[in-house]
Amino acid sequence: MKEHDDPPMTHTPVDILLISDLHDAAQATPDRVAGAVLLRKALRRLRGAGVEVNVLIILGDVTAEGAEKRLRTVAEEARQANVPVLAIPGNHDGAARRFAEIFDCRPGLHEIAGYGFLLFHDAVGAGDVTTRPAEARSLPRRVASERPDLPLIALQHNPLHPPIQHPYPYQLANADRVMSTYQEANVMLSLSGHYHPGQTAHRVDGVTYYTVPALGDPPFRFAHLCLDGRRAQVHEYALRMETEGLVDTHCHTEYAYCATTVEAERNVAISRAMGLHAVSLIEHTFQLYFDREDAWSYRWQTDDAMVQRAWQAGRGRMPEYRAFIQAVRDRHAGRVRLGLELDLRANGQLLLSPEDQQGWDLLVGAIHAIPGFDAGHTTQTGAERLFLRETERLLTHPIQVLAHPFRFFRRAKLKQPVHLYDTVAEMLAQSGVAAEVNFHGNAPARRFLEACLARGVRLALATDSHDLAEVGDLHPHLSILHQVGVRAADLFTLLYRPDGQP
Ligand SMILES: [Zn+2]
Ligand SMILES: [Zn+2]
Ligand SMILES: [Zn+2]
Known part of the structure; x- marks a missing residue:
């Protein structure tokens, strides 16, 4: 029999996008952005950073008031990512059962990429006081004894640790009891949302607790979780530009x-x-x-x-x-x-x-x-000659910016004419025209x-x-x-x- 705390380290790293608290609503304030757009932006941002996401985790409060249409829009956007989606409802998402149907994601154990994800729909009571019933509290132990090979990761909307001193009940009401069930089952990681500022990772009795900041609030934060065996690394991003005035x-x-x-x-x-x-x-x-x-x-x-x-x-x-x-x-x-x-x-x-x-x-x-350019027939040299002539002509006109310089060659499936970078830069300098830095279907050259x-x-x-x-x-x-x-x-x-x- 395998040891609980020593599972085989045979996993390849798993890259997970963690998002929470989109609070998708009718666009009432300047700081609200549609949840589906934020989700797409987060995926795009990670792709830009060279991360191909393997799993998408949504930690609740997808909507502001549980509107079914908004839940469906975000669920559809999540499916577009073409990776397994694990989603749990928050206190703002309406009936948990309907949420689970829309996201096609039930509470309980989900096994993905060699990990056991434990999804909890906790009971939201009066004043948003949220508790985990006894039946759900027994899940970690049950899974741990049936599947000792699976490193376990728990997902719930409310944070468990560290305690939050606030009149509003952010924390799960019976957090202490729940945490002891995690310790007992050797859960490696516990992920929550709900508390918009988020909480950095804290380790208690062998379990790491992390609260993902809200993607729906400026500066629109989310996290990249990288799992490698029982090691977990979290890297946070913000969609909002830190540099002002751009x-x-x-x-x-x-x-x-x-x-x-x-x-x-x-x-x-x-x-x-x-x-x-x-x-x-x-x-x-x-x-x-x-x-x-x-x-x-x-x-x-x-x-x-x-x-x-x-x-x-x-x-x-x-x-x-x-x-x-x-x-x-x-x-x-x-x-x-x-x-x-x-x-x-x-x-x-x-x-x-x-x-x-x-x-x-x-x-x-x-x-x-x-x-005069004929794709597949015009030679590289011919294309370069035509391109220079066009650029020269363009710069005789009262334009202020040259769009996506040299993208033409990429689209025409030709080589980048590196030897023309200085020539074109000189032409721009002479005519006082700015050069675009443009990544749309394009990769600007550092050298240019x-x-x-x-x-x-x-x-x-x-x-x-x-x-x-x-x-x-x-x-x-x-x-x-x-x-x-x-x-x-x-x-x-x-x-x-x-x-x-x-
Ligand atoms: Zn919430
Ligand atoms: Zn264009
Ligand atoms: Zn354009």
């Missing part, structure tokens, strides 16, 4: 054909909640002037008659978009910048009608497609950023958001700037800011 220079709206979930109003609210000073709402002119099919055909690059027709016939959705987006800016004075993402036509002109040249805070030049910084080219921090999960997240941007040696004290002198009319 501006996102590139965020799409519901008018983008390539958008998934972004919406101008929600972009502004989320950017604000994530601690940004302002967000620049940017739209592609080619998607505003043309219908979906014509836009994606890129024929407007070479077909002047097509462009003239669209401009004479009312400029597609542009007038409607302008009215819409200016109203958004008016509603959020100081927090919104407006701009356009502009492509070149084959004649070297921007795709921008004379009527649409005024009224923007910034114009972003982009190279998405190059006339260094070439820009060496020449005083300003950097524009761009989320290029198409999904709400991307909105307001400039962590990868600050991280790469840190990697190229930018000191926090110098940050703002190096950044481009769209602070007025071009």
